[in-house]
Amino acid sequence: MEKLIEKVTNILGSNNYKITSQRKDILKVLIKNKERHFSAEELYEEVKKINPDVGLATIYRNLEIFSELGITHQLDFDGNFKKYELSLERHHHHLICKNCGKIIEFNDDVLEDFEKDLEKHYNFKIVDHQIKFYGICQDCKNEDE
Ligand SMILES: [Zn+2]
Ligand SMILES: [Zn+2]
Ligand SMILES: [Zn+2]
Structure with missing residues (x-):
């Protein structure tokens, strides 16, 4: 877990993104549930359990950033809805x-x-x-x- 977070921190850093505590909590949930494919809403429900301050808009924004940097992988379903999963080392x-x-x-x-x-x-x-x-x-x- 720590190793992956460190790796993601480096990827974010080299693209001028800071690792905020909210970002870290989103990552923790993604890493803990490596096998899962989350919709943004599903991820939001999980992150809320460890950080009640996180908003859905933050989840959307970060999933976009993560996907752009190859940290998460985005699965499209005919453009109707999207699911996300951790893509590093998997x-x-x-x-x-x-x-x-x-x-x-x-x-x-x-x-x-x-x-x-x-x-x-x-x-x-x-x-x-x-x-x-x-x-x-x-x-x-x-x-x-
Ligand atoms: Zn079916
Ligand atoms: Zn998958
Ligand atoms: Zn293959």
């Missing part, structure tokens, strides 16, 4: 249910191999990738039957 991909919004994380070496093939084929240095598959999750599929 490489993975997403299956997103278009019906209920459930997000399933996965990692597949085949995709990483595919990246190496692309690099070779196009002589292109790939620095990052994001992979999202949209569909219908098991629960939603069962409901239809």
